[in-house]
Amino acid sequence: MGEDTFRPPYYHRNTMSEFMGNIAGTYDAKEKGFIPGASSLHSCMSGHGPEAEVFEKASNAELKPAFIGKDSLAFMFETCFMMKLT
Numbered sequence: 549m550g551e552d553t554f555r556p557p558y559y560h561r562n563t564m565s566e567f568m569g570n571i572a573g574t575y576d577a578k579e580k581g582f583i584p585g586a587s588s589l590h591s592c593m594s595g596h597g598p599e600a601e602v603f604e605k606a607s608n609a610e611l612k613p614a615f616i617g618k619d620s621l622a623f624m625f626e627t628c629f630m631m632k633l634t
Contacts, residue, residue, distance in 0.1 A: 549617045571585075572621045
């Protein structure tokens with residue numbers, strides 16, 4: 549791939565804790581298994597990212613404007629603090 553080619557982020561770590569939830573439809577980074585009502589917690593410095601198939605599809609897609617998220621609703625709560633599940 550050339551230097552001017554966009555590659556979506558793959559597995560990464562960051563200093564923030566992220567709590568994500570899928571309310572409706574398909575979440576674009578996790579097309580399989582992350583059904584409406586599902587949620588995930590990524591504690592700070594834990595590796596996370598899109599599914600491998602989603603990464604490959606996005607990496608090889610034609611670079612043009614595209615509408616994503618039709619009939620979908622997801623959220624992310626991000627904080628610099630560690631979250632404790634209860």
